[in-house]
Amino acid sequence: MYRKQGQNPISPENFEFPFSGKLSSDNRWVVLASLIPWAEFEDEYSDELSIEMGAPAKPFRMALGALIIKEKLGISDRETVEQIKDNPYLQYFIGMSSYSNENPFDSSMLVHFRERISADLVNKVNQKMVKKMLEATSSQESEKKTEDAYGLANAVLSPEKEGSSPKNRGKLILDATCAPGDISYPTDLNLLNQARKQTERIIDLLYEQIKRTLEKKPRTYREIARKDYLEVAKKRRVSQKDRRKAIRKQLQYLKRNLSYIDQLILAGAFLENFTNRQYKMLLVVAEVYRQQLWLYENKKQSIDDRIVSLNQPHIRPIIRGKAGKPVEFGAKLSASCFEGYVFLDHISWDNFNESGDLKSQVEAFKNFTDYYPESVHVDKIYRTRENRAWCKERGIRISGSPLGRPPANVSKEKKKQALSDERIRNSIEGKFGQAKRRFSLGRVMAKLSHTSQTAIAITFLVMNLSTHLSWVFCAFLCLFFKNRPFLEIGIIERYAFASYRQQKLIFDLA
Structure with missing residues (x-):
């Protein structure tokens, strides 16, 4: 049975304590709770739950919030419940209206949360959340007289002139990786x-x-x-x-x-x-x-749909050809990245050629922003003749050298452009490294096929939340050091090693 929650969200000022005090509005969990559109997806979450039969199910905010807390803190299911029990900010994050010293639910409920919340639903929440972040950024930047030619957030909501078609804007980065499962090396x-x-x-x-x-x-x-x-x-x-x-x-x-x-x-x-x-x-x-x-x-070494784990028969060997790990055992996924945010576009337990996802990923970018990207930054496997021709028809520049024999003399501008394209493409490699080292993409602990996909999708959602928090913290540092000229050298050093969006923020606030 599922009971729908009230449409009015809980504010930090109305959160009840057993003692005097109130929640701080600038706490990271309060900020994150304001970014996630909880109420918009509650109906989709409750469609498969009965309204009349069974015990009352936990609300959508509590279910998704618990999974986000687990991924954000990198802890187990039992430790997640203990942390929520001890921390009033975490209780507010999952939608509780007052502080309680009791467990909000049993640790085994996180398994049911992963079963009820599909990876597609998490991806929808991720897209809606990122769009909300970009809208907030564009509303702040619209007050300035100058416009940023390379900023994506400024163009998300800016209407085009009547009768004119939207121009290509932004840089889209595509790549694929593997999310290994928690199995021993199979022999x-x-x-x-x-x-x-x-x-x-x-x-x-x-x-x-x-x-x-x-x-x-x-x-x-x-x-x-x-x-x-x-x-x-x-x-x-x-x-x-x-x-x-x-x-x-x-x-x-x-x-x-x-x-x-x-x-x-x-x-x-x-x-x-x-x-x-x-x-x-x-x-x-x-x-x-x-x-x-x-x-x-x-006397063969491979067979179709080869089983490498008895407990997780859905896992397949994924041949990656990487140094040190030529074969990985898990799910293969395609992801896209722009403006520092990462989206999960395609996930499969069987191996596939990621070059076939380029068209669908570019079209997804157009549906999200209402225009095609100015350039697509990919590695060599994406640069097929079909993909090159498809991008050329839509005015999209694809990174990399053109087909055919390389020219004898390459101009400095082309060398500089190629070097810049590789630097831009490195950002998605850094995102994969962050997801595997800082978060749980390096080893997916879920055991079922659909729960593993949900855990992978949660990783990308939490990573986008962490990206937004890092930009907010960067803006705070800029305001703090604005009137301190003796720390100007430190600001310059941070500017040199910051990303493009952080550089723009430092330049605007300094």
Whole structure:
């Protein structure tokens, strides 16, 4: 059951304390709460929840707010609940009207929050939130007489003259990366050993149902099978011949166990008594045996839809070709970046060619800003003939050298332009590094397919919130040091290492 919340948002002044005091309006959680459009997406969140049946569900602000707090602080589900319990600002952030010394919900509810809030809903909130930030920036800059030719926020709401088509503006940066899942490095021998142990548990469960009618329990040779596995797994260096021999033995053990499972089912055991997780594990193990048997008989190293984890069978190996990590195991995603904000455009558990997303990403940029970008900054894989021709038709300059033999003499302007394009494209690489080092994109701890996608989308939303907070803090520093000429050298140093938007803000306030 879901009960809709009131349309009037809670203000920091009306937040009730058991003692005298009130919340500070410039606290980061109060500022972040004012940026997120909670009420606009509550109806979409509650569509799948019943209004009459069941216990009352937690409101949308509490569900999304808890996920944002967890990602922002980089803590576990249990620690998230404890932090909310101790901090009145976090309680206000999730929509509570007064301070409470009790847990607002159980830590297991965060799993349900990730299931109810889809990645598409998080992306919609992210786009609406960024548009709100840009509108706030454009309203401040519209008061000035001079206009910034390169600023995107100034043109988001500026109407064009009647009868004139909007010109291309802004710089769009595109790239793809992989979000690794929380699994151990998969090997064929280890995967078969885990599958064998799962079949042994399934045989034990099926035998318990018909042990009164069955004279003797099927022999699984689990101790001998484990000994054969450890004999090879503990070696530091294993020859190809020994590894294939160990894989063949595990395949034989697994084949025998699967045949015993079929015999127990024919003897009267019921799979209906299994939980969904146990039944799913049986199907995964059977598919792992089929794939590994085909790889062994054909002496191959790859197969379509290869399973690399029994607990997370949706994870696929993603060949990236990076130094040190040629293959990553997780979800592949395409992202776009402009004005320092990052958007998740495409996510898939199967490998795909990111160059096919360029058109849809540029069109998404046009739907967001009502005009095409002036230039698109991408790496070499995006610069196909089709993408070049498509961008040329719309007056979009694509970064990189043109096709064909490079000219003998390159002008200084072209060299400078190429260097500038690479520097601009580095910003999205920095965003990926921030998402993987500062946030949880480097290892997605969620176990299900849809909850993992939600966790990835939450990372991009929280990263945009952190970007906005850093710009607000930069503006505060500029106002603080404005009338202090003895600190002018420090301002110049910060200006040299700041991004373009921060440089513009420092220039306007100094």
